Amino acid sequence: MPWALFYPADYSVGAAALGFQYIFERLRLAGVAAERFFASPLPYRSADADTMLERFSVITATVAYEGGIPVFLEWLDSAGIPLLPEERAAGSFPVVGAGGALSYINPLSLSGVCDFIILGDGMEALDYAVECLRSCSSAPRRRLWEKLAGHDEILVPPVDIKDGKLTRNLKTGRSLDLNGDYPLHSVWMTERSAFGKTLLIELQRGCARSCRYCTLPRCFGKMRFRGFDIIENALSDICGRFEVPQVGLVTPEAGDYPFLPRLTESIDRKGIAVSFASLRLDRLDEKMIETLAGGGRRSITVAPETGSERLRFSCGKNFTNELITEKLSLARSHGIDRVKLYFMIGLPGETDEDISAITALCRSVICETGQSLTLSVNPFIPKPGTAWENEFFAGKHAVRQKYEKIKKEIRTIAKKTPQLRLTGVKEAQEEFSLAWCGFEESRKLARDPHGGAADADAAGREMLKEELGRIA
């Protein structure tokens, strides 16, 4: 069964997406002729065999976040594939499906376009979808839809949504046993990945912390760890067969993984460099810093989120500015002289003083450590399923004003002025609209993929929350 597996970003980004690699591997093991497609450099030719998209009868996308939706739609549209399921059915066009991290949060944002959406972890549901697609390959499309709708972790919009409302209760897969017979690492490594040639290993899913803006605690299920022995065995096996220059440990917060010291020691002994997908400052210890520096790393990325302690604590990140400076000084003493800091603006309860606190924190880090700083500043986007889902997006005008203030203030740091990377205001507004996109809005996008999503108003958000409440 020819199956086009699309990642709605450049090859380098898709090659660094572990979930996408899992699906590719799973389909191949199931005997499916899956080939990978990326938004660039060659959008309509597979990265595997240069096969043209028109040869594929099934197309699915792995959508990690809202920004992937318009990319997916425009890609399908430019390939001449109708975006509405009934139009594809009428013309014998490919079946279109989706899955990925966005399906844990708001699968309805893709519901106007897809024939099916796999919800959550998705491994068994994917096997079921493969069976349905095989057995219904020459059946009418409605027969396929009805069969797919026999699984409660697969949303089939043409069957499950009537008059804009879900007609059955569904489930999001959130309990995959990470120690079961499932993939746990990259299935390909390439220099062309955003992380370079790195073996990605997933240590943990879910997060037991409760940062109020984050989708992890409520949407991705309870915290699950992969056992040390399973990882160690897989690692030894791969290292015996391939050259592995670097291992990337994929986890919401590396410091929460209980076997981290044993694992980093073992990787160290094999002479392999280590990188962490995410480092929470309060869990960053000397051993982790030594591990990074020992592998030749001279830079580190951390997320204080705000310069103001009051605001940081209100987000659910309970660490002080003093602790940030202390940890970065420790990193500096191990030769790490470049730091990327993630900040959010437009947070609930934020004042002008809180914005100024960003520059004050940077100034004190530079004074204490002499490190070169790069700031990534992103507007807060309230997402469904978070503790702050009822909060508001600050809006384009306010975000621009806050950016101007930061730009002006950061220039007052005369020596080692930090570099600023500001998320586009238009992109942030679009992300907010797409985050709250329900079935009707998704249909509108399918009819006009270049038109953009409508602004999310309070009534629309309430309706969406009600519908999402039917997906446990």
Ligand code: SF4
């Ligand atoms: S921001 Fe990090 S620590 Fe906080 S809930 Fe999300 S994943 Fe967990």
